[in-house]
Amino acid sequence: MYRERPARFGDGAVVWSSRGDADSSGRVLPDGCVDLIWGAGRLFVAGPDTRAHVFTVVHGQEATGLRFAPGAAPAVLGVPADELTDRRVPLDGLWNVARVRELSERLAAARGGAGAVLEAIAEGRLRRAADPGGAWRPAVLAALHAGRGVAETAERLGLSERQLRRRSLSAFGYGPKTLARVLRMQRALDLARSGTPLAATAVLAGYADQAHLAREVKGLAGAPLSALVAGRVGDTSGQSPG
Incomplete structure (x- = not known):
């Protein structure tokens, strides 16, 4: 429970x-x-x-x-x-x-x-905390959620790509490219679990095609997207004791 x-x-x-x-x-x-x-x-x-x-x-x-x-x-x-x-x-x-x-x-x-x-x-x-939120953090998340690239995201924030990577590692534990992959996978899972066909999920989540979606999800999740959506591999979507 x-x-x-x-x-x-x-x-x-x-x-x-x-x-x-x-x-x-x-x-x-x-x-x-x-x-x-x-x-x-x-x-x-x-x-x-x-x-x-x-x-x-x-x-x-x-x-x-x-x-x-x-x-x-x-x-x-x-x-x-x-x-x-x-x-x-x-x-x-x-x-x-x-x-x-x-x-x-x-x-x-x-x-x-x-x-x-x-x-x-x-x-x-x-x-x-001296800077509990960091105004740049939601801006990075919004840009990457929208599918913007690392260079464009850094430019919008007035940072170099190196500065963005350093800040991202400290705040998120990932560089911006990895963070973008994680956010995109979560978006794809939300879409697929809501009943969106996988081909449409790939397009809406920003993947090149369905094969690209399948490779990325399996690489990050260690299980096929179809099995995750069907609940056959014990995915808790973060609902675990760690």
Whole structure:
């Protein structure tokens, strides 16, 4: 069972909770997001993925997480996103051990309120952040969502391509080309899952053709698009305990 709701501080963040109804496996697909997760009595961070993260869940296993929108996590976590790419990192490897122990005690006592505790942690950190959003971040996401190339996106922001790459790695954990591939795949999955034929999905999502779509999705997701759409490979679309 999986549930989610928008985080109270906005910026596209989501609070989620999950409970394994049976022993199972699944995969989290690359989406540019970073999660702060409380599960099995520990706090850890799931960084932005460049490939599918396959996981297993046992019956009754519970987890609660705070998923940050692409580029938003560094302001809370205090580390560049590219230090977390394709990694699951204990929070006490990033923050003061005593502080993480105190937070873990709060979460253990919160029971059904763990999500609210995670929100409070993030809100406190955001209030102290020098640049919690970064006006350039949504501009990059909008440009790449629209299918603009890296050179055009950099020019629109008044940056060199090297500057855009450096900023993107720090904020998103990806260079802009990889970020564009991830966003395009997510757009294609949304279209295909809504019933759009695959040939039309390829065109609307910005692929050269359906064969290009199939290659890209399999390369990033590790499974065919048809199997992902049909739910035959345990894709949770980010709904996992990390």
